[in-house]
Amino acid sequence: MFPWQKQKTEAIEKRKARKISKNLKDNVKYIEEQYSYGLNYDFESRTIQGPSGRYHLFFYSTTVDTKQLSDHIVAPLLEMKKDIPVDRIVSVPNISPITNMGDVEKGLNDGSVIIFKQGIAEGFEVNLQDFKHRAVEKAENEKTVKGPKESFTESLPTNISMLRKKIPSKDLIAENISVGTRPAVPVTLIYERDLANEKVLENIKNRISSITVDNIRNIEILEQFIEERPRSLFPTLLYTERPDNVSNFVSEGYIAIMMDNSSSCLIAPITIWSFFHSPEDRYLRWAFANFSRLIRALAYFITLFVSATYVAVTNYHSQLIPIDLLLAIASSRERVPLPIIFEVLLMEIAFELIREAGVRIPSPLGPTIGIVGALILGQAAVEANIVSPIVVIIVALSGLSSFAAANYSINHTLRISRFIFIVAASFYGLLSLLGAILLWAAYVVSISSFGVSYFSPATPSTKSSHDTFFRMILKKERWRPGFINPKDWDKK
Amino acid sequence: MRRLILILLFLQIALILTGCFDRKELEEQAYVISIGVDKTERDNIFRFTFEIANPEVGSSVSNVSTKEPAQEVVSVLGTDFLSATSTANTSVAKEITLDQVRVVIFSEKLARSKEFIHVIQSAPSTVDLKLNAQMVISKEKAEDFIRHNKPRLESRPHKYFQYMLDRARETGVIPDAPLVRFFQITEGDADLFIAPFASTAREPTDKYGAEDNYKAGEIDINGGNPTQFIGSAVFKEGQMIDTLTGEETRYTLMLDTTLPQQDILATYKDPLRPDFEISAKVQIDKAKVSIDYKKRGRSVIDVHVNAHLNVFAIPSTEDYMLDPRKRRILYASIEKQMYNKTTEMVKKSQEKYKAEPFYWSLHIRKEFLTIKDYEKADWSNKIFPNADVHLHIDVKSIEFGKTLRQSNIGKVRD
Numbered sequence: 001m002f003p004w005q006k007q008k009t010e011a012i013e014k015r016k017a018r019k020i021s022k023n024l025k026d027n028v029k030y031i032e033e034q035y036s037y038g039l040n041y042d043f044e045s046r047t048i049q050g051p052s053g054r055y056h057l058f059f060y061s062t063t064v065d066t067k068q069l070s071d072h073i074v075a076p077l078l079e080m081k082k083d084i085p086v087d088r089i090v091s092v093p094n095i096s097p098i099t100n101m102g103d104v105e106k107g108l109n110d111g112s113v114i115i116f117k118q119g120i121a122e123g124f125e126v127n128l129q130d131f132k133h134r135a136v137e138k139a140e141n142e143k144t145v146k147g148p149k150e151s152f153t154e155s156l157p158t159n160i161s162m163l164r165k166k167i168p169s170k171d172l173i174a175e176n177i178s179v180g181t182r183p184a185v186p187v188t189l190i191y192e193r194d195l196a197n198e199k200v201l202e203n204i205k206n207r208i209s210s211i212t213v214d215n216i217r218n219i220e221i222l223e224q225f226i227e228e229r230p231r232s233l234f235p236t237l238l239y240t241e242r243p244d245n246v247s248n249f250v251s252e253g254y255i256a257i258m259m260d261n262s263s264s265c266l267i268a269p270i271t272i273w274s275f276f277h278s279p280e281d282r283y284l285r286w287a288f289a290n291f292s293r294l295i296r297a298l299a300y301f302i303t304l305f306v307s308a309t310y311v312a313v314t315n316y317h318s319q320l321i322p323i324d325l326l327l328a329i330a331s332s333r334e335r336v337p338l339p340i341i342f343e344v345l346l347m348e349i350a351f352e353l354i355r356e357a358g359v360r361i362p363s364p365l366g367p368t369i370g371i372v373g374a375l376i377l378g379q380a381a382v383e384a385n386i387v388s389p390i391v392v393i394i395v396a397l398s399g400l401s402s403f404a405a406a407n408y409s410i411n412h413t414l415r416i417s418r419f420i421f422i423v424a425a426s427f428y429g430l431l432s433l434l435g436a437i438l439l440w441a442a443y444v445v446s447i448s449s450f451g452v453s454y455f456s457p458a459t460p461s462t463k464s465s466h467d468t469f470f471r472m473i474l475k476k477e478r479w480r481p482g483f484i485n486p487k488d489w490d491k492k
Numbered sequence: 493m494r495r496l497i498l499i500l501l502f503l504q505i506a507l508i509l510t511g512c513f514d515r516k517e518l519e520e521q522a523y524v525i526s527i528g529v530d531k532t533e534r535d536n537i538f539r540f541t542f543e544i545a546n547p548e549v550g551s552s553v554s555n556v557s558t559k560e561p562a563q564e565v566v567s568v569l570g571t572d573f574l575s576a577t578s579t580a581n582t583s584v585a586k587e588i589t590l591d592q593v594r595v596v597i598f599s600e601k602l603a604r605s606k607e608f609i610h611v612i613q614s615a616p617s618t619v620d621l622k623l624n625a626q627m628v629i630s631k632e633k634a635e636d637f638i639r640h641n642k643p644r645l646e647s648r649p650h651k652y653f654q655y656m657l658d659r660a661r662e663t664g665v666i667p668d669a670p671l672v673r674f675f676q677i678t679e680g681d682a683d684l685f686i687a688p689f690a691s692t693a694r695e696p697t698d699k700y701g702a703e704d705n706y707k708a709g710e711i712d713i714n715g716g717n718p719t720q721f722i723g724s725a726v727f728k729e730g731q732m733i734d735t736l737t738g739e740e741t742r743y744t745l746m747l748d749t750t751l752p753q754q755d756i757l758a759t760y761k762d763p764l765r766p767d768f769e770i771s772a773k774v775q776i777d778k779a780k781v782s783i784d785y786k787k788r789g790r791s792v793i794d795v796h797v798n799a800h801l802n803v804f805a806i807p808s809t810e811d812y813m814l815d816p817r818k819r820r821i822l823y824a825s826i827e828k829q830m831y832n833k834t835t836e837m838v839k840k841s842q843e844k845y846k847a848e849p850f851y852w853s854l855h856i857r858k859e860f861l862t863i864k865d866y867e868k869a870d871w872s873n874k875i876f877p878n879a880d881v882h883l884h885i886d887v888k889s890i891e892f893g894k895t896l897r898q899s900n901i902g903k904v905r906d
Contacts, residue, residue, distance in 0.1 A: 314517075314518050315515045315516070315517070316515060318516070318518055318521065318589070319591035319592065323523070323525075323545075323594075324650075324651075326518065326523065326547075326592065327523065327547040327648065327650075330521070330547040331547035331548045333518055333519040334519045334547065334548065339517060340517060426515075429515075
């Protein structure tokens with residue numbers, strides 16, 4: 001450890017271990033100094049002179065419920081004539097005695113009220129938190145037509161309450177592990193005690209507790225700290241904002257990772273199939289759900305391969321194209337100055353620009369994107385002989401298909417992989433395209449998420465609910481996913 | 493380690509630098525639709541004619557149509573397909589590709605000469621040329637055929653060939669003859685190969701030959717494109733020996749188990765009023781051929797053909813629909829007519845050609861254990877010409893189209 005770091009840690013330890021003094025004045029002076037009383041406009045330090053003694057309250061006026069404070073703390077203290085312990089005077093559900101300054105600081109930071117009494121070397125932490133957060137709203141990024149509509153919000157208690165409502169069971173555990181130092185914040189693991197695999201749980205806990213960083217404020221940052229291959233194109237944690245989706249996963253034996261200030265949560269361990277499944281696949285009836293899966297599967301193949309195949313076939317294998325199409329392409333390309341590969345890349349990049357701009361643009365300007373995108377890049381580019389019409393069709397098709405992906409993370413994977421394939425196809429045509437696909441597939445199969453193979457249960461093959469490519473009729477599903485080795489495999 | 497990385501890096505560079513060696517942009521190629529091959533005065537030098545499609549014609553509905561012609565025809569001298577291609581490229585700016593060749597046309601004069609086998613031998617070794625291109629024999633010079641062929645309704649030349657060959661094949665007046673079949677049959681050295689016969693020179697004959705008893709060029713058509721596809725050229729051992737009329741071609745295809753025909757339109761004599769004819773759409777099931785091979789003496793070939801007719805027109809207004817007695821006559825008469833024509837065809841091949849164009853050697857091969865035995869038995873010279881061919885033609889059903897009864901001429905003329 002570096003000397004300056006050592007000094008810092010020692011100072012912090014010393015501060016934390018300081019005992020609460022019997023002398024109220026000492027305590028008040030120390031806390032007011034620590035919390036820059038007077039400078040911090042919302043930090044309140046109030047003395048209450050009641051009949052039973054002299055009390056002092058510390059709290060942030062912005063984080064506590066002031067109505068409860070005056071009704072259940074200030075009023076009883078002022079009225080109580082007998083000298084009895086504080087925890088018997090105040091009428092709040094959540095009060096705990098504390099003895100050192102470390103706990104005082106922690107309580108204040110969490111938004112509690114701290115009560116000191118003259119002559120007692122002990123304080124009380126009263127939990128009256130009232131942090132502001134968004135109400136529960138409709139899911140924005142993972143929409144379904146059929147199924148629950150609510151989504152997580154940026155408050156952990158609200159989110160857990162939504163989960164408890166869905167899984168009312170004593171086996172649903174919400175365990176806290178703290179991460180970071182400035183300040184340490186809790187990460188909550190949600191799992192079913194009688195299902196989740198111990199080894200996986202241990203693995204996740206180890207990875208979280210081995211993080212050495214000053215702070216992690218939300219789940220999106222945490223994801224990048226605990227994943228196995230941060231540079232990989234493939235996400236190994238499922239990011240979802242739907243409580244119903246999370247409860248489905250948790251009741252299969254998966255583990256959910258949540259944090260305050262995140263309107264989503266992470267599911268681990270995960271396989272590639274989960275990214276392609278939508279919660280609606282289970283809510284829809286069997287035939288409809290499988291039809292929707294089929295369409296999505298088609299969309300993935302289109303988005304990955306249609307542009308690459310076009311490049312390969314037109315450049316190297318023109319005999320594969322029916323002659324009418326061939327002549328149509330040749331005639332439309334006669335006045336186009338760019339080689340096919342650059343033509344396709346140009347349009348693909350233009351599409352990515354529209355997409356990126358569409359995400360960032362302030363919503364009042366949104367419609368502009370449509371006009372610019374459709375007119376300028378589509379029609380005008382063709383009329384100006386910059387690109388040929390068929391390329392516009394192909395790029396639009398592959399762009400549109402990429403948004404059929406059920407999950408936002410895998411959407412990026414597909415879109416970036418598409419460029420790899422296009423470039424590969426331009427080297428040796430289908431030969432190099434197939435080579436690239438082979439390497440790509442070999443890489444994907446080699447990935448694992450918290451010890452679970454990325455392609456299971458397809459390979460290695462394990463017992464599962466057979467919900468990989470298409471799903472079965474729900475009544476016939478028997479097994480929980482065997483690849484995460486839950487404590488109880490049998491659903492029935 | 494560092495060396496390994498360097499080697500990998502260089503390998504990558506090699507990959508990138510050599511990457512584009514085989515790449516051809518689509519618009520930089522000239523697509524040949526049909527190739528014509530003609531005999532010249534000199535031996536083993538041929539005149540190759542390439543018909544190149546103009547992609548700009550008829551490709552886009554919204555674009556202003558260009559004034560350029562739909563095709564360009566270039567003809568050069570050469571010894572084989574590839575060398576002719578490169579010679580032709582001296583006048584065509586784009587790289588000539590044979591990927592999309594649909595039709596290879598040989599003149600009758602070349603087909604009948606001994607040089608034919610030499611020029612066609614270079615086809616399979618021409619990588620670009622696909623062997624499913626159709627072989628067509630033209631009555632006149634192939635170059636003239638290509639230059640005179642002016643389809644009026646199809647703006648693109650390949651469309652004309654595609655529709656024309658597909659349609660004619662369905663009606664059975666020309667055979668399906670991809671180049672690969674020529675090689676199969678010629679190298680098998682047991683059967684005759686037949687290829688479509690076409691002409692752009694009109695020399696109408698006076699006789700009226702029903703609807704298909706013609707050879708190419710003989711049909712009296714006014715207006716339209718001068719090209720006619722009808723009949724076939726017969727090849728024996730890689731050399732053309734004769735031509736068949738459209739009708740003969742149809743009966744030949746009827747007996748062949750490898751070539752499907754779909755809907756043949758044919759006319760038959762009306763059995764009750766011989767001055768009238770009955771026209772019908774005939775559907776013929778795949779023929780069943782069984783050969784009873786006898787080592788000494790005459791082998792017996794049994795051929796079963798089932799036909800289904802859909803009669804369209806009975807100009808004589810005889811009532812075949814409601815009268816079962818007349819219908820029986822009709823069945824018997826059509827069977828007989830078909831039997832006679834087919835027998836004629838078989839007799840012609842046995843006596844005149846001494847070999848058959850029906851690809852029947854496929855059915856005798858299984859009688860022999862080794863290829864040597866088969867070759868020794870000599871299907872084309874010994875077995876077939878002396879065999880007894882029994883034809884069993886069976887009209888399974890006759891339908892009468894949309895009409896339920898004939899109009900009563902007597903009443904109408906009343």
